[in-house]
Amino acid sequence: MVQLDKSLRYAPSNLQDIIQTIQEDSRSPYQLVWQEQRLQLLCPDMLPLICDFTQGEYFHRIQSAGIRGELVAKAVNIKKYPQANVLDITAGMGQDGFILATIGAQVHFVERNPVVASMLTDGIERAKLNSQTSVAAERCKVTFEDSEHFLNRSKTAVDIIHIDPMFPERKKSAQVKKSMSVFHQIVGKDIDAGDLLKAARQFNCKKIIVKRPNAAPYLGEINPSSQIKSKKHRYDVYLPLVKY
């Protein structure tokens, strides 16, 4: 998966538990390091990948007044559920979920890839230390686990389940797209995402929202109850199959 640098021994203990499960690949072009008090994934010919909610383009996005107009906020219907309990079962780097936390939702992230889960955990912990992101970060929790397993064992009801499986990679040249390409290589394809939707529909929740590129087929070939669309993406909205 990645090379593991010796500096990782200085990472905090909550990260060590996840890092220990990473299968080291000495031939990987990517190296996970603990530098400048944060986890960084060093990648050839590009800036390191860091999960950081406290600066850069993403920070400005979550500070903006338009954040309530974000597609994910519309899909949750944040006006109706301002303090929604959201279970994000394809957490990734937490960008969609952290938007929801910023506008008041409680967000429980579940991520199965140890490189991604350790970076997300680190990003949330550092966001707790920043005065402009701490309130949102305190509303977030990260669990390192396969979400199908999590859904089978957890009994706690939630309002919304959020699913955003990997999309097939498209060719783009900018730095931001390079980072997507690295992400694809680390995570692979979420070929079991249809099963995840099926498991989510058996869970005690009000609705399940699934992010898709506009041209993508329905996840698991299951027709949604409704859709919320933007120029490039849409959310397919599903209702649970079980009444609790």
Ligand SMILES: C[S@@+](CC[C@H](N)C(=O)[O-])C[C@H]1O[C@@H](n2cnc3c(N)ncnc32)[C@H](O)[C@@H]1O
């Ligand atoms: C496209 S990314 C999600 C991006 C995220 N919405 C964001 O805004 O940063 C999909 C992520 O879901 C994770 N994933 C896919 N299937 C999963 C499963 N069954 N359990 C836990 N995580 C899963 C992948 O490892 C990957 O990190």
